[in-house]
Amino acid sequence: CIDKITATAPLQEMFDRVRNTNSAVLINDVMAGPVNQIQRRCNIHIAPVSTRDTQILLLFNLRDEREQSGPSGSAKSAIGMAEMLAHEIKNPLAGITGAAQL
The missing domain is CATH 1.20.5 (Single alpha-helices involved in coiled-coils or other helix-helix interfaces)
Structure with missing residues (x-):
């Protein structure tokens, strides 16, 4: 199942950076989620799967609601x-x- 995702971060720019540097990127405190659905606060980890492949791992780590309250x-x-x-x-x-x- 593939869903389109929207985020308050420049994901395409980060994908390009991961591909060019072959190193992981962490984006903190982003609102993200499926298009036309509720956005949730999360951290996004983007990393290359291997040095010989162009596949990229995209991990959304939902933030605890208590972290957001204050x-x-x-x-x-x-x-x-x-x-x-x-x-x-x-x-x-x-x-x-x-x-x-x-």
């Missing part, structure tokens, strides 16, 4: 630390006064 736990933690540090820089005496009261 920052991950570690990103949220880093943002929180940055906010706390910015607050302490703005109010340097508050930290010193609080520590002195202990």
